[in-house]
Amino acid sequence: MLERADTLNNQAILLAKDGQYTDAIACLRRAIHIDRNNYLVWYNLGITYRDAGEMNDALVALRNALKISPQREDVAETLAVHLFNMNKMDEAFTVCQEALDFHPLSEKLWNVMGVLNFNTNDFRAASECFEMAITLDPYYGDALLNLRDTYNELKQKSAAEIIQLKLLEMGIKD
Numbered sequence: 001m002l003e004r005a006d007t008l009n010n011q012a013i014l015l016a017k018d019g020q021y022t023d024a025i026a027c028l029r030r031a032i033h034i035d036r037n038n039y040l041v042w043y044n045l046g047i048t049y050r051d052a053g054e055m056n057d058a059l060v061a062l063r064n065a066l067k068i069s070p071q072r073e074d075v076a077e078t079l080a081v082h083l084f085n086m087n088k089m090d091e092a093f094t095v096c097q098e099a100l101d102f103h104p105l106s107e108k109l110w111n112v113m114g115v116l117n118f119n120t121n122d123f124r125a126a127s128e129c130f131e132m133a134i135t136l137d138p139y140y141g142d143a144l145l146n147l148r149d150t151y152n153e154l155k156q157k158s159a160a161e162i163i164q165l166k167l168l169e170m171g172i173k174d
Contacts, residue, residue, distance in 0.1 A: 003030060003031075003034060004034065005031040005032075005034045005035035005038050005041055006031075008027045008028065008030050008031035008034070008041075009027070009028065009031050009038075009040060009041050009044055011027050012024040012025075012027035012028045012031070012044060012045075012048065013044060015027065016044075016047075016048045016051060021048055021049075021051060021052035022052075024048045025045065025048055025049065025052065028041055028044055028045040028048060029045070032045065037068055038068075039065045039066075039068040039069035039072060039075065040065075042061050042062070042064040042065035042068060043061070043062065043065040043072075043074075043075050043078070045061040045065075046058045046059075046060075046061035046062035046064075046065060046078070046079075046082070047078070049061055050062075050082060055082075055085075055086055058082060059079075059082060059083070059086065062075065062078060062079040062082055063079065065079075066079050066095070070098070070102070071102050073099060073102070073103045073106050073108070073109065076095055076096070076098070076099030076102075076103075076109070077096075077099065077106075077108050077109055077112055079095050080092045080095045080096040080099070080109075080112050080116070081112060083095060084112075084115065084116060084119070089116065089119070089120060092116055093113075093116055096109060096112050096113045096116060097113070100113065105136055106136070107132075107133040107134070107136040107137040107140050107143060108133075110129050110130070110132040110133035110136065110143070111129070111130065111133040111140065111142055111143045111146065113129045114126045114127075114128075114129030114130040114133065114143070114146055114147075114150070115146060117129055118146065118149070118150055118153075123150050123153045123154050124154070126146070126150045127147065127150045127151065127154060130143050130144075130146050130147035130150055131147065133147075134147060139170060141167070141170060141172045144163055144166060144167055144170075144172070145167065145172070145174060147163055148160050148163040148164055148167065151163060
């Protein structure tokens with residue numbers, strides 16, 4: 001029976017869920033050998049490498065996934081966060097901005113852009129990003145938490161208190 005990329009991908013996901021990263025990576029590499037232009041296999045390879053602690057290999061795989069499918073919001077978000085975690089801020093900003101060009105109504109991408117701005121101490125830009133995220137999804141807990149923290153950095157205590165009340169109403173405590 002011939003191996004198929006989608007079957008190997010599914011098998012790899014199950015292996016990775018069980019923490020069998022080496023076997024999962026082997027399945028995904030075989031799947032890529034079968035179908036080099038399958039963004040999903042590259043994406044899952046990147047996630048699996050990341051979970052296995054192989055950050056540079058994860059970066060290569062995630063970049064390949066985005067190159068194959070630049071319009072995928074989930075791939076761009078994952079790559080931007082991964083770049084942030086590797087302290088590659090310039091590239092993280094670029095990936096996030098390009099993804100926002102495709103998906104200007106993505107609350108998740110606006111939140112990531114806010115996190116990038118927050119961590120470069122551009123609190124004004126961060127607040128604008130988090131505000132956009134909660135405009136798009138008023139119940140987006142991560143963006144609300146981030147906005148509250150940003151308002152605190154900006155010394156906007158009353159605004160931070162309003163956000164804190166909303167978080168408590170939603171049952172979110174930190």
